[in-house]
Amino acid sequence: MSNKKKSTTTGKSKARSLFIFFILLLAIAACAIAAWTMYEMKNMQARLLSDDTPPEVIEVVEPVAPVYVPLDTFTVSLKPGGEEFDRVLYIGLTLRVSNEEDKIKIEKYLPEVRSRLLMLFSGRSAEELSVNEGKSQLIQDIKQILNMPLDEKPGVTVTDVLFNAFILR
Structure with a gap:
C-alpha cells in the first residue's frame, strides 16, 4: 500500500515540476522578446538621428471648401x-x-x-x-x-x- 502512495505522489510531483519548467521557459522567452524589441527600437532611433538628410516634410493639403x-x-x-x-x-x-x-x-x-x-x-x-x-x-x-x-x-x-x-x- 505504501508503494502505491509513493508512485502517485512522484507522478504528481513530476507533472508539477514539468509545469513549472514550461512556465519558466515561457517567462524566459517573453523576456528575450522584450529585450530584442528594445534593442531594435534603440537601433532604429539611432539610425533616424544619424541620418544626414532631414526627414521629408509632408505637405498637408487642406480640403477645399465646396x-x-x-x-x-x-x-x-x-x-x-x-x-x-x-x-x-x-x-x-x-x-x-x-x-x-x-x-x-x-x-x-x-x-x-x-x-x-x-x-x-x-x-x-x-x-x-x-x-x-x-x-x-x-x-x-x-x-x-x-x-x-x-x-x-x-x-x-x-x-x-x-x-x-x-x-x-
Whole structure:
C-alpha cells in the first residue's frame, strides 16, 4: 500500500515540476522578446538621428471648401406625354462648382444659364422625371449644358447638381 502512495505522489510531483519548467521557459522567452524589441527600437532611433538628410516634410493639403451657387426655383410646363397635357415641374437647384471663378461666371451670365435650364426642363416629360434614372439623367444633362461656352468664354465646371425642391404636378 505504501508503494502505491509513493508512485502517485512522484507522478504528481513530476507533472508539477514539468509545469513549472514550461512556465519558466515561457517567462524566459517573453523576456528575450522584450529585450530584442528594445534593442531594435534603440537601433532604429539611432539610425533616424544619424541620418544626414532631414526627414521629408509632408505637405498637408487642406480640403477645399465646396462652392455652391443657389438658383431661384423654376416652374416649367413639361412636354405633354400620353393622356396628360398640363403637367408642371417645380424645381429648385443648387449647383456645386469647382471654384469661385465659376461661381462668379454663373452669376454674371445668370439669364443665359436660366434660359438654358428652362429649355432643358421644358423638353422633358413627367414620365421621364418621375423615375430615379430620369432624375440622374437630368443631372448629367444640366452639367453638360452648363459646361458649354458662355459668350465666347469657356463654360463652368459643375461638379454636382443638388435638388432643393422637386415637385411634379
